[in-house]
Amino acid sequence: MARENVILIHWHDLGRHLTCYGADGVSSPALDQLAAHGIRFADAHSTAPLCSPARGSLFTGRYPHRNGLVGLAHHGFEYHADVRTLPSLLADAGYRSVLFGMQHESADPQRLGFDSVDVSDSRCDHVVEQSQDWLRRHADEDRPFFLTAGFFETHRPYPADEYEPSDTSGIAVPGFLPDTDDVREDLAGLHGSITKADAAVGRLLDTVAELGLDSSTWIVFITDHGLAFPRAKSTLYAAGTGVALIMRPPTQRGIEPQVYDDLFSGVDLTPTLLELLGVEIPDEVDGDSHASALVGPLGEPAAAVRTEVFTEKTYHDAFDPIRAVRTKEHSYIENFATRPALLLPLDIADSLSARSLDIEAIQQDRPRVELYDLRSDPHERNNVAEDPAYAEVRAALAATLSAWRAETGDDLPDEATGTAIAQRFMGALNAKAPRVESQEDALPSRRPRGSRR
Numbered sequence: 001m002a003r004e005n006v007i008l009i010h011w012h013d014l015g016r017h018l019t020c021y022g023a024d025g026v027s028s029p030a031l032d033q034l035a036a037h038g039i040r041f042a043d044a045h046s047t048a049p050l051c052s053p054a055r056g057s058l059f060t061g062r063y064p065h066r067n068g069l070v071g072l073a074h075h076g077f078e079y080h081a082d083v084r085t086l087p088s089l090l091a092d093a094g095y096r097s098v099l100f101g102m103q104h105e106s107a108d109p110q111r112l113g114f115d116s117v118d119v120s121d122s123r124c125d126h127v128v129e130q131s132q133d134w135l136r137r138h139a140d141e142d143r144p145f146f147l148t149a150g151f152f153e154t155h156r157p158y159p160a161d162e163y164e165p166s167d168t169s170g171i172a173v174p175g176f177l178p179d180t181d182d183v184r185e186d187l188a189g190l191h192g193s194i195t196k197a198d199a200a201v202g203r204l205l206d207t208v209a210e211l212g213l214d215s216s217t218w219i220v221f222i223t224d225h226g227l228a229f230p231r232a233k234s235t236l237y238a239a240g241t242g243v244a245l246i247m248r249p250p251t252q253r254g255i256e257p258q259v260y261d262d263l264f265s266g267v268d269l270t271p272t273l274l275e276l277l278g279v280e281i282p283d284e285v286d287g288d289s290h291a292s293a294l295v296g297p298l299g300e301p302a303a304a305v306r307t308e309v310f311t312e313k314t315y316h317d318a319f320d321p322i323r324a325v326r327t328k329e330h331s332y333i334e335n336f337a338t339r340p341a342l343l344l345p346l347d348i349a350d351s352l353s354a355r356s357l358d359i360e361a362i363q364q365d366r367p368r369v370e371l372y373d374l375r376s377d378p379h380e381r382n383n384v385a386e387d388p389a390y391a392e393v394r395a396a397l398a399a400t401l402s403a404w405r406a407e408t409g410d411d412l413p414d415e416a417t418g419t420a421i422a423q424r425f426m427g428a429l430n431a432k433a434p435r436v437e438s439q440e441d442a443l444p445s446r447r448p449r450g451s452r453r
Contacts, residue, residue: 003094003144004250004277005217007131007208009201010058010148012051012102012155013233015226016244017174017190024172025187027195030202031246034221037257038248039294044264045309045326046225049233049240050316050345051104052077054224054266059086059105059112061270061285064312065410071315073106076425084282086270088113090146093279098134101127102150104224114148122152124200132207139211144277149204153197156228156347158189176231176239176379178356186229186352218276219248222269229353230362234345236311236324236333237380245269247294255295263328264290265309286408310404315425317346319418323410325401331380332397333370337415341366369394 018028020035021042046054048064056062056069060083064070068080079085085105087097091113099114102122109117118130127149138145168184171191177183201221208214223243226232232239245264249255267287274281275291290305313322320343321336342362348354371385371394384390404410413421 002142002216005144005213006090006146006220006273006277007204007217008146008148008220008222009151009204010055010102010221011151011153011197011223013225013228014154014194014223014244015232015239016223016242017194017227018244020246021244023174025170026191028198030198030205031221031244034201034205034219034248035246038219038246039255039257040259041245041247041264042259042261043328044222044243044245045238045241045266045311046243047241047266047310048312049225049235050313051224053312053314055103056105057266057287058222058224058269060084061086061267061281061287063267063286063310063408063410065314066286066408069105071422071425073104075315076107077315078106079111084284085113086273087115087146087148089270089274089282090277090279091115093277094143095146096138096141096143097146097148099148100130100134100150102152103148122150124151124153124197127151128200128204131204135207135211135213139213151197151200153193154190154223156351158186158193174227174229174239176237177229177353180356182352182355183229190227214250215252216250218250218273219246220269220273221246228345228348229351230344230348230357231342233348234313234316234320234343236313236322236331238326238331238374238378241309241311241326249295253295260290260294262290262293262304263306263309263326265306268306308400310401312410314412314418315422316343318343319413319415319422321412321418323401323405325397325404327397329373329375330393330397331370331372331374332394332401334398334401335366335368335370336412337418339366340364369398371397 017023018031019026020032047057048054052069052073053064056064056067060067067083069077071077090097097114099117103109103119106112109119131147131149168188171184171187173179173183222245226240226242265287268290271281271285271287271289272291275289288305293305308325308327311324313320320339324333340362341364367383369385370383371390372380373384385394
């Protein structure tokens with residue numbers, strides 16, 4: 001069988017906020033259709049809750065502290081010199097690769113290993129138009145291809161002209177957010193961006209079908225991390241690390257649509273795709289391949305590829321070191337510095353939703369250890385770390401997290417060093433970050449209902 005192609009579509013800051021993942025009031029028919037005909041990953045997580053570190057793991061199969069992207073690329077963080085990316089690995093196997101639109105892994109996209117890049121515009125209409133043109137020119141060539149299409153739409157700020165309903169009372173609010181007028185109006189803007197970007201995906205998939213590429217091409221859709229809303233993006237709760245991942249196999253594979261319920265980490269994407277394509281997985285890759293579980297016979301029980309996922313945060317708009325391990329039953333988080341209970345990134349601090357927060361509550365010190373029982377507390381609200389009934393669970397997960405950190409060489413800087421690094425890398429941007437001592441000045445002032453920025 002000839003080598004198969006891959007089209008990888010990635011969106012910003014969306015988490016799993018799609019109809020096919022249970023979100024209410026969202027119009028995403030193209031992605032819902034993709035999920036209906038493909039493999040929908042129900043429990044996939046990013047390695048980090050912010051853009052560059054999360055994306056770096058997707059494209060290298062290595063954790064942020066192992067590949068160098070522990071903070072945002074536009075703040076100055078970069079891959080280590082020896083890191084190989086997915087397009088460069090596929091190039092060794094004879095693949096042509098191209099990037100259209102969004103990337104957030106390097107200040108110099110030419111370093112990412114693609115044969116060609118067009119990052120002149122990350123809006124979905126331009127990205128899809130360029131992707132369609134490229135596919136029409138190269139579809140008949142013998143050489144397999146890896147095309148990535150990165151959309152910016154679902155990143156803040158949400159364009160007001162895309163969705164401005166007169167009544168937001170019917171918008172469903174996710175369980176981790178307060179149900180207020182401000183939050184619903186904020187979600188309305190997100191929903192408009194989703195609708196626009198989803199329609200663009202539909203046009204791209206129509207072109208794939210038109211060119212007869214369905215039989216030989218993997219369609220992969222993934223989001224980088226959770227929603228850009230309070231208690232999601234920039235946190236290690238499920239709302240911050242949970243991502244949508246849909247893979248539609250080439251029709252020549254004859255693989256039935258399915259829901260894949262096992263845990264999946266961002267570091268698993270590269271090794272999984274490499275094995276599916278018959279390309280050797282390098283030893284330095286941290287992730288696990290799920291290929292056999294995905295393409296094996298349906299109905300046959302198989303052991304889970306992984307029993308836990310590890311997540312991390314080191315730098316965002318400030319030095320904020322956190323590490324976590326998540327299983328199907330529990331979420332265990334260690335906070336290594338004294339910080340507010342909720343340290344908001346700049347884009348969220350300036351959002352409508354931030355006006356609904358209890359300022360006094362989010363300014364309280366974060367606990368050193370957090371433990372949540374996901375079976376009874378899926379939104380991770382009730383910290384049971386000090387509950388004697390969970391002492392054994394806490395000890396076991398603490399040991400698991402400690403072992404992973406030791407095995408992967410995760411050495412965090414101390415407070416003074418970490419803060420100095422943040423100031424050196426972020427420069428003027430760091431001066432605008434929400435202050436660790438108080439975020440009240442960073443939160444948006446009250447505006448009349450219905451006003452938009």
